[in-house]
Amino acid sequence: MSSLPTYTLNDGTTLPAIGFGTYPLRDDDGTAAIESALTAGYRLLDSAVNYENEAEVGDALRRSGIPRDEVQIQTKIPGRHHGYDEALESIRTSLETLQLDRIDVHLIHWPNPSVDKYVEAWKALVTAQQEGLVTTIGVSNFTAAQLDRIIDATGVTPAVNQIELHPYFPQDEMRKVNAELGIQTEAWSPMGKRQAPFDEPPVADAARAHDVTPAQVILRWHHQLGSLPLPKSATPGRQRSNIDIFGFELSEAEMNAITGLGRPDGRLFGGDPNTHEEM
Numbered sequence: 001m002s003s004l005p006t007y008t009l010n011d012g013t014t015l016p017a018i019g020f021g022t023y024p025l026r027d028d029d030g031t032a033a034i035e036s037a038l039t040a041g042y043r044l045l046d047s048a049v050n051y052e053n054e055a056e057v058g059d060a061l062r063r064s065g066i067p068r069d070e071v072q073i074q075t076k077i078p079g080r081h082h083g084y085d086e087a088l089e090s091i092r093t094s095l096e097t098l099q100l101d102r103i104d105v106h107l108i109h110w111p112n113p114s115v116d117k118y119v120e121a122w123k124a125l126v127t128a129q130q131e132g133l134v135t136t137i138g139v140s141n142f143t144a145a146q147l148d149r150i151i152d153a154t155g156v157t158p159a160v161n162q163i164e165l166h167p168y169f170p171q172d173e174m175r176k177v178n179a180e181l182g183i184q185t186e187a188w189s190p191m192g193k194r195q196a197p198f199d200e201p202p203v204a205d206a207a208r209a210h211d212v213t214p215a216q217v218i219l220r221w222h223h224q225l226g227s228l229p230l231p232k233s234a235t236p237g238r239q240r241s242n243i244d245i246f247g248f249e250l251s252e253a254e255m256n257a258i259t260g261l262g263r264p265d266g267r268l269f270g271g272d273p274n275t276h277e278e279m
């Protein structure tokens, strides 16, 4: 049985301190990679309707033989399903596709401000939680103003806000906003995807000093920031080393040097939640 450190969320549930990103794992190879991540010890799987792999995630869980209540499945409502009724339908369809009777964590994938229906989607998640379809509800890619708006409309604060966060884009401000509201920050593209700063001196030097890989340094940096990273790898060896980040500690100087890699244009593809639309 896996024993990872955990975070306790504002709804009283707990999440493991690191999860597994499943995009773009699909088909038989994808199912095998997700099952291998479970074997490596991951107990939180991050999916989305738009990844078109909820069936693979559900299959990998069943094939792994790990008891259902030891694994948390997280998925997301896409922009095209933001109306209240559409969002509830989206949640029910995700349950069917995953072949589960409950989703552990359900997020709004992007706010899509031009559509301006994310408050409705949030109300649908509140209903789904009350009906027991979903345990924990949250959002992804929400700004401070967008968070305020859904909290004002419902009185319910998201438990999670999953945002782009890596050394080139450390998101000091949004991490602070989330923390002040009692929202757990999750990190997407936690290593910076294909632009990972593995060779940058603060990362490479720390890797040498602690006898770990640059990826482990970056994922440990997340942990010490209080961010829950969701690294993706299709490679079993990398899956195992990426989760093995709890046996060393970065110094304050090492942490600051890595955060110092941040730059204003550090986003991977210009995914500004105020303008980016993803249906």
Ligand SMILES: NC(=O)c1ccc[n+]([C@@H]2O[C@H](COP(=O)([O-])OP(=O)(O)OC[C@H]3O[C@@H](n4cnc5c(N)ncnc54)[C@H](OP(=O)(O)O)[C@@H]3O)[C@@H](O)[C@H]2O)c1
Pocket: 020, 021, 022, 023, 024, 046, 047, 109, 140, 141, 162, 163, 187, 188, 189, 190, 191, 192, 193, 194, 213, 215, 216, 230, 231, 232, 233, 234, 235, 238, 239, 241, 242
């Ligand atoms: N909410 C959102 O809007 C949003 C947006 C983007 C992503 N996400 C989530 O975040 C997850 C992770 O993001 P991501 O896949 O974009 O970025 P990432 O996890 O930072 O990087 C994944 C890439 O790094 C490689 N890699 C993994 N471990 C490595 C290691 N130890 N050494 C060298 N290379 C390594 C992987 O290659 P191999 O697979 O070949 O090992 C893959 O190409 C996604 O899967 C998804 O669940 C959410």
